[in-house]
Amino acid sequence: MNGDLPPKPVSGLIDELTADLEPVHIMRGRDGMALALAALAVTVVAVALIAGLREGLMSSAPPSFFLIANLLLLLLGLAAATAVVSMAGPRVGNRHDAPKWALAMVTVLPLAALASLTGPGQLTHALGDDNYGWQCAAYGSISAMLVAAALTAWLRRGAPVSPERAGLWTGVAAGALGSAAYGLHCPIDSMAHLGIWHMLPVAVCGALGRVALPPLLRW
């Protein structure tokens, strides 16, 4: 084989690909993040219009647990979304460590919630008597759909080389941002409620993303 010339069948392919060339719109990271943030903004507006924002959100200082839980979810969602956006443009040497640390940070909340419920019957009581628990987990997960769709569309246009990891972090990003968005409606501020039910969408959407998205992301 001649070392200076590409093999003949490859030359034919090069001619075909060159003839097919059209200008493309470059996938820049800022465009991907803008897409994810736009999806989040639409989700927040939808929560406000459909469910309504919690009372006093704009007029008084929000309780600290509400702020801590939702800001941690927001940070996790943004860290995971940033990783997902960069996964669309692969590169040997890329590292996607930020969402791992953010997830570890957020995991403190459910652990603290469970640790606070170690007394006899407290956990059962907290889970069984929280009438809004499943509602928050379910609507938080549903609120994740738009962000998940936006990130999936972005990845499908790009070239993710680890579809499993991309699917997982898409789910985590969508679950965290969706739960943070729905959190603007939820009036309950207890550690147990926020630490368990508002974190559940992250786990559920992460698992769903890991299982369901890879077939859509392979190319």
Next chain:
Amino acid sequence: MIADEKTLSRLMAASQRGDKRAYATLLEEASRWLTRYFRRKIAPEHLDDLVQEVLVSLHRKRASYDPARPFLPWLAAIARYRWVDHLRSAYRRQEQALEHEDPGEEGGQEAVLARMSLDRLLENLPIGQAEVIELVRIEGHSIAEAAALSGQSESLVKVNIHRGLKKLSALIEKAE
């Protein structure tokens, strides 16, 4: 001689704007680079197919290249993705059709080179997984032969190949 990184990045950026001359040059340079890259990582009879698959992928996914970044790490990530994909599909075909076939002697020298270079990526895997991937995918042994040579059971060979390929796909961007 293959163009340097700066030239390739410039050619790719021009290609993204629709410059066909730059694109033809880029594809030729990429083809040469890929031929060398894969020559150490795949059996010679699959080399052309794999190079062409990566060129098609480059074409389809050219919007995902950020011209502010180097070109070769992007191309290498796509090349690795296609390479692992190729190992997976070739292994599936082999399981179905070549279970009892003799591996033969053809291309022995090339296969040794391929195996040596593949070691650089495979060293990220546990020894048991790397060993059976090499035996079955690079050297062309059957599952039964790989089991006898590695001292693993046939089912463990299959599990280790499956897990090893899965892990390799997770290392595409990480492995240097």
